[in-house]
Amino acid sequence: MNIQAKSDGKSVKTCLSVLQFLLKDLHPRDFTIRLWDGSTLDAEPGMASHFTMVIRHPGALRSMFLSGGERALAEAYIYDDFDIEGSMESVFPMVEHLVGLNPRLVDRIRLVAQLQSLPSRDGAKSGRRAVKLAGAIHSVERDRLAVTYHYNTSNAFFALYLDGRMVYSCGYFATPEEDLDSAQERKLDYICRKLRLREGERLLDIGCGWGGMIIYAAKKYGVSALGITLSEPQAELANERIRQERLEDRCRAEVRDYRDVDGPESFDKLVSIGMVEHVGRSMLPEYFKHAWRLLRPGGTFLNHGIAEHGDHRRPTFSQGYVFPDSEPVPLGEITTIAEGIGFEVRDVESLREHYMLTLRHWVRRLEAHREEAIRATDESTYRVWRLYMSAAARQFKIGETNVYQSLLMKPAGGDCGLPLTRADWYK
Numbered sequence: 544m545n546i547q548a549k550s551d552g553k554s555v556k557t558c559l560s561v562l563q564f565l566l567k568d569l570h571p572r573d574f575t576i577r578l579w580d581g582s583t584l585d586a587e588p589g590m591a592s593h594f595t596m597v598i599r600h601p602g603a604l605r606s607m608f609l610s611g612g613e614r615a616l617a618e619a620y621i622y623d624d625f626d627i628e629g630s631m632e633s634v635f636p637m638v639e640h641l642v643g644l645n646p647r648l649v650d651r652i653r654l655v656a657q658l659q660s661l662p663s664r665d666g667a668k669s670g671r672r673a674v675k676l677a678g679a680i681h682s683v684e685r686d687r688l689a690v691t692y693h694y695n696t697s698n699a700f701f702a703l704y705l706d707g708r709m710v711y712s713c714g715y716f717a718t719p720e721e722d723l724d725s726a727q728e729r730k731l732d733y734i735c736r737k738l739r740l741r742e743g744e745r746l747l748d749i750g751c752g753w754g755g756m757i758i759y760a761a762k763k764y765g766v767s768a769l770g771i772t773l774s775e776p777q778a779e780l781a782n783e784r785i786r787q788e789r790l791e792d793r794c795r796a797e798v799r800d801y802r803d804v805d806g807p808e809s810f811d812k813l814v815s816i817g818m819v820e821h822v823g824r825s826m827l828p829e830y831f832k833h834a835w836r837l838l839r840p841g842g843t844f845l846n847h848g849i850a851e852h853g854d855h856r857r858p859t860f861s862q863g864y865v866f867p868d869s870e871p872v873p874l875g876e877i878t879t880i881a882e883g884i885g886f887e888v889r890d891v892e893s894l895r896e897h898y899m900l901t902l903r904h905w906v907r908r909l910e911a912h913r914e915e916a917i918r919a920t921d922e923s924t925y926r927v928w929r930l931y932m933s934a935a936a937r938q939f940k941i942g943e944t945n946v947y948q949s950l951l952m953k954p955a956g957g958d959c960g961l962p963l964t965r966a967d968w969y970k
Contacts, residue, residue: 561654565608572590596625614863680868688867704908739843743765743766745810757785758785770794810839813838813845821870852945861931892948893945
């Protein structure tokens with residue numbers, strides 16, 4: 544390991560020793576580490592450096608590694624114990640290496656002693672704090688608190704990195720080089736065609752965000768659209784945009800929990816984009832039961848959501864600082880529950896690569912508007928979003944996480960009324 548030291552201080556020597564031990568088996572090492580005094584650990588000879596990890600102060604490694612785990616590393620970044628210059632997404636092979644380390648007991652004892660010899664961080668951490676929720680998980684009131692913790696951050700903040708319609712889910716790209724606005728418009732139209740929307744139909748959008756879907760469907764397909772969200776700032780902006788489009792007679796957004804929507808068989812079509820992962824494993828039967836009650840026989844329900852492989856029930860950085868109580872579950876589990884309620888599964892499509900591309904757009908746009916983002920929120924919130932979106936891009940890239948569109952139908956006898964092919968989706 545190529546070391547360029549500019550100081551012989553005790554803390555510098557300790558940090559360099561710790562880093563050498565933690566990274567000795569990581570190859571390729573395509574990054575640089577720079578300490579607060581200018582000392583560096585360079586990338587391996589002949590390797591281009593994709594990013595630089597900047598260690599801010601002598602106690603940084605204590606914050607990063609003493610308690611161990613993904614969350615400690617994330618919090619050290621959020622509160623500026625270290626920074627990343629360059630590609631944040633490129634950091635995660637190193638993070639996966641560090642989190643996966645399982646040193647021998649003698650090495651662990653030595654490592655803990657070294658970290659404890661470093662100074663503790665002075666002063667209180669400022670900015671965004673980990674969420675603290677009370678009440679029964681996935682109760683109406685707790686879900687409202689969980690959703691507003693994320694989505695009430697700042698409309699102005701979200702507008703800095705989302706597309707013009709503020710669609711907060713993956714786009715649908717014709718090519719990897721396509722711009723974000725075009726990909727998001729294509730996604731909205733693709734969903735409308737999958738649902739086979741017709742003029743005059745009644746559409747419910749469960750988790751409508753800032754209204755992009757309901758506005759598009761009402762304007763382009765002539766439906767009567769209701770969108771529901773638990774975030775008042777989202778609903779306010781959605782309704783403002785509806786007024787600007789002069790669609791008040793056909794389109795509105797309301798602050799309402801999906802469980803509080805009444806009216807059996809009052810909708811011809813349902814759509815839910817990026818909401819099912821917030822429902823909770825235990826509440827999925829109720830979610831699909833309620834959708835079933837609201838949908839007319841022969842109607843279709845497009846359920847678009849993130850799914851994870853395997854069982855990830857341990858607390859994560861994202862659950863603490865980004866999406867409290869979120870529970871992405873495997874696709875098979877979701878589909879089994881929907882079928883158990885009575886839905887017929889007509890189509891399932893993975894958009895995994897599309898979400899990776901979308902997240903990369905979001906990260907670039909956020910980084911390009913760093914100062915504005917900090918003014919709209921604070922430094923720690925900017926760092927939370929930069930970190931979580933970069934991590935998510937990595938997860939979609941390697942297949943740890945996926946996103947699916949499932950087209951479900953409420954049967955009306957044996958005749959589904961659907962075409963024999965998908966040809967109308969691709970015209």
